[in-house]
Structure formats: structure tokens, C-alpha cells
Amino acid sequence: MDIKQTYSISELAKEFDVTTRSIRFYEDQELLKPSRRGQTRIFSSKDRVRLKLILRGKRMGFSLAETKELFDLWDETLSGNEKQLLKMLTILSNKRAQLEQQKNDIAQAEMEMDTAEARCREALAELQKKKKQQAPANDENRQAAEN
Amino acid sequence: MDIKQTYSISELAKEFDVTTRSIRFYEDQELLKPSRRGQTRIFSSKDRVRLKLILRGKRMGFSLAETKELFDLWDETLSGNEKQLLKMLTILSNKRAQLEQQKNDIAQAEMEMDTAEARCREALAELQKKKKQQAPANDENRQAAEN
DNA sequence: GATAAAGTTTACGTAAACGTAAAGTAGTTT
DNA sequence: AAACTACTTTACGTTTACGTAAACTTTATC
Numbered sequence: 383m384d385i386k387q388t389y390s391i392s393e394l395a396k397e398f399d400v401t402t403r404s405i406r407f408y409e410d411q412e413l414l415k416p417s418r419r420g421q422t423r424i425f426s427s428k429d430r431v432r433l434k435l436i437l438r439g440k441r442m443g444f445s446l447a448e449t450k451e452l453f454d455l456w457d458e459t460l461s462g463n464e465k466q467l468l469k470m471l472t473i474l475s476n477k478r479a480q481l482e483q484q485k486n487d488i489a490q491a492e493m494e495m496d497t498a499e500a501r502c503r504e505a506l507a508e509l510q511k512k513k514k515q516q517a518p519a520n521d522e523n524r525q526a527a528e529n
Numbered sequence: 530m531d532i533k534q535t536y537s538i539s540e541l542a543k544e545f546d547v548t549t550r551s552i553r554f555y556e557d558q559e560l561l562k563p564s565r566r567g568q569t570r571i572f573s574s575k576d577r578v579r580l581k582l583i584l585r586g587k588r589m590g591f592s593l594a595e596t597k598e599l600f601d602l603w604d605e606t607l608s609g610n611e612k613q614l615l616k617m618l619t620i621l622s623n624k625r626a627q628l629e630q631q632k633n634d635i636a637q638a639e640m641e642m643d644t645a646e647a648r649c650r651e652a653l654a655e656l657q658k659k660k661k662q663q664a665p666a667n668d669e670n671r672q673a674a675e676n
Numbered sequence: 677g678a679t680a681a682a683g684t685t686t687a688c689g690t691a692a693a694c695g696t697a698a699a700g701t702a703g704t705t706t
Numbered sequence: 707a708a709a710c711t712a713c714t715t716t717a718c719g720t721t722t723a724c725g726t727a728a729a730c731t732t733t734a735t736c
Contacts, residue, residue, distance in 0.1 A: 392682070402683085407724060421684055421731075438634050443590030445722070456645070462652050474646050481635050487585050488628050488635075498603070499621050505609045539712070549713085554694060568701075568714050592692070 389425040391416075398437055408436060413450050442484070536572040538563075545584055555583060560597050589631070 395402045408414045409423070413436055416423040425433075432453065439449040452473075459470040542549045555561045556570070560583055563570040572580075579600065586596040599620075606617040 390682085401724080403726085404724065406684090411723090422733095423683085438637065440723095441590065441631065442634050442638065443588065447722085459649065459652075462656070464653065464656050467649050467653050467656075471646065471649050474642050474649070477642060478639070481639060484588065484631070484635060487589050488631060490585065491589065492625070492628060495621050495624060499618065502606065502614050502618050502621070505606075506611065506614050509609070509611050509614075537712085548694080550694065550696085553714090558693090570713085594692085 387427060389427075389430060391423050391425070394425055394430060394433060398433060400433075400437070405433070408433070408446070411446055411450060413446060413453060534574060536574075536577060538570050538572070541572055541577060541580060545580060547580075547584070552580070555580070555593070558593055558597060560593060560600060 389397075391402050391405055394400075395405060405414065409416060414425070414429050414432055416425045416429055418424065435453075436446070436449055440446075455466075455470060455473060458466045536544075538549050538552055541547075542552060552561065556563060561572070561576050561579055563572045563576055565571065582600075583593070583596055586599075587593075602613075602617055602620060605613045
């Protein structure tokens with residue numbers, strides 16, 4: 383139950399901060415399937431959701447091809463034959479493993495950023511100490527130090 | 530205190546499952562700076578760490594250029610002038626925000642995968658019910674059902 | 677009814693991250 | 707010494723994900 387049912391290409395472009403070129407490209411690659419009124423594209427709220435998923439996928443390091451695979455697979459899954467359902471379950475399981483890896487990577491990165499930040503702050507503190515020791519002992523720079 | 534001090538290109542390639550081509554490319558882009566014995570590259574454990582960081586960066590969706598920027602910045606930071614230190618701190622802060630975004634993306638993705646998996650299992654359960662209703666009522670398929 | 681605004685197609689261009697030969701060198705195994 | 711193995715450089719090719727320009731239609735506005 384979205385507020386609006388259909389969207390123009392520039393509405394979506396503005397909302398998600400992408401170019402219309404990108405959106406047309408995604409359609410070309412069959413990640414979006416807007417309907418048409420004449421030549422003009424009309425995007426449904428389903429298209430909108432998919433665009434959101436595409437962009438999130440990109441932020442997570444997924445290629446458009448990977449994202450398209452998931453879309454296609456999910457569509458097939460909805461038509462509900464057993465083989466497709468089982469395939470989807472194993473793929474979901476794989477993706478979960480991938481997310482676990484990403485979470486580990488992020489946790490590692492955060493730890494390293496913690497130590498990096500600590501070192502920066504230490505180094506800054508060192509610099510401050512030296513400044514305070516030098517400034518009062520140096521007549522020539524007194525004016526410069528006040529700026 | 531690593532086990533080994535130096536590595537050949539193929540050792541690193543094998544350990545991290547990348548091609549030697551990639552490693553040479555990373556050197557070409559100045560993300561790695563191995564020394565040489567004659568023409569042959571000799572990688573230090575610092576290079577090894579950097580390679581690990583490069584690959585993690587890729588998994589997290591970072592471009593080589595971004596990773597190089599971080600490397601360079603960190604090198605400059607070590608030479609410790611105040612401006613560099615402050616710049617590094619703000620960049621760290623930005624990266625943290627980026628990681629937060631990624632964590633949100635992952636959490637969202639996990640939730641959606643939960644509901645997707647649930648739907649799959651429901652659909653499968655439906656199929657099983659129908660099978661059990663049909664199989665005993667159908668003489669012709671009794672043998673096939675036992676396979 | 678001219679003109680701007682938003683949309684369209686077609687098509688060539690580009691940056692990133694390697695792949696893939698081609699051809700040569702350096703060490704070492706038989 | 708010949709062959710094999712691991713390494714090297716040079717350089718052109720490829721895929722992905724768009725950018726950018728050109729030329730054209732459709733719709734809204736003055």
C-alpha cells in the first residue's frame with residue numbers, strides 16, 4: 383500500500399539520486415520492466431522496490447548480473463515448483479554465508495579503525511605537548527602563535 | 530612476528546587465491562611495493578598484509594583506487610604532521626558512517642531473506658500435503674511413488 | 677503556434693580490473 | 707646441454723556500468 387502507484391523516470395531518479403541513464407540501463411539489462419504509455423516509461427511500485435534493491439545490492443558489492451539472477455530466481459520461485467523452491471533455499475543459504483563473511487570483514491575493519499584512530503589521537507597529543515613546551519620559550523614566534 | 534619474512538608472487542597468489550596477474554596489477558597501481566632480487570619480486574610481510582586488506586576491501590565493495598587512497602593517507606599520517614592527522618581522523622569518521630550504512634543494508638537483507646525463506650518453506654509444505662493426498666488415491670503411480 | 681521541458685532512441689566513449697597471449701630471462705633438474 | 711619451471715615485460719582484448727552527445731517526439735505553458 384504505497385502512497386503512489388506509478389512513477390516517472392525522473393521521479394525515481396531524484397528519489398534515489400541516480401541518473402535516468404542508469405535507470406534506462408537497468409531496464410536494458412532487464413532488471414526493471416516498466417510499462418509504457420506511448421514511448422514513455424511508467425514505473426510501478428514493484429519497479430521502485432526493485433530499484434531500491436539494485437542500489438542496496440551495489441552498496442553491498444553485488445554486480446547487476448548477480449542482482450538480476452536473484453530477481454529471476456525469485457520470479458521462478460513464485461511459480462512454485464518443488465525444484466525451484468529447493469534451489470532457492472540453497473541459494474539463500476549461500477547468500478547468508480556471504481553476509482556472514484561481510485559482517486566479519488566489517489568487524490575487522492572497525493577494529494583496525496579503532497586502533498588507527500587511537501594512534502592518531504596519541505600522535506596529536508604528542509604534538510600538542512611539544513607546542514606548549516616550545517611556544518613560551520620562543521620570543522620571535524609569539525605573535526604567530528596567537529593567530 | 531610472522532612465520533616468514535618474504536614471499537614469492539606465486540606463494541601469495543596461492544595463499545589468497547588470486548592470479549599473479551592481479552598481484553602485478555596491484556603493484557602497477559602502486560598498492561604493493563615489493564622489492565626485487567634482479568627482476569624477481571620479493572614481497573615483505575607488510576605487502577602480505579596490504580594484499581589481505583586489498584581483498585577485504587574488494588569484498589566490502591571498495592575500489593582499488595579507494596583502497597590506495599587509504600594506504601597513501603595512512604603512510605602520510607605516519608609521518609605525523611598535524612594537518613594529516615586531522616584529515617585522517619575525519620576520513621576515519623566518514624568510513625565509519627559508510628560501515629554503518631553497510632551494516633544496515635546487511636540487516637535489511639537478512640530480514641528479507643528470512644521472509645523469503647519462510648515463504649519457500651510454506652510453499653514446500655503445501656506441495657507435500659498435496660502429494661500425500663494424491664498418492665494413495667492413485668493406483669497407477671504407486672510404483673513410481675516408491676522410488 | 678512557438679517554445680521550453682521532459683521524455684525517447686541510437687551510438688560512440690570511458691574507467692576499472694583484470695584476462696590472455698607473446699616472447700624473453702634465470703635458475704635447476706635430468 | 708636440453709628441457710622444465712617459475713618468473714618477467716609488453717601490449718592488446720574484455721566486461722561492467724555507466725557518461726555523453728546528437729537528433730527526435732510528446733506534452734505542458736505562455
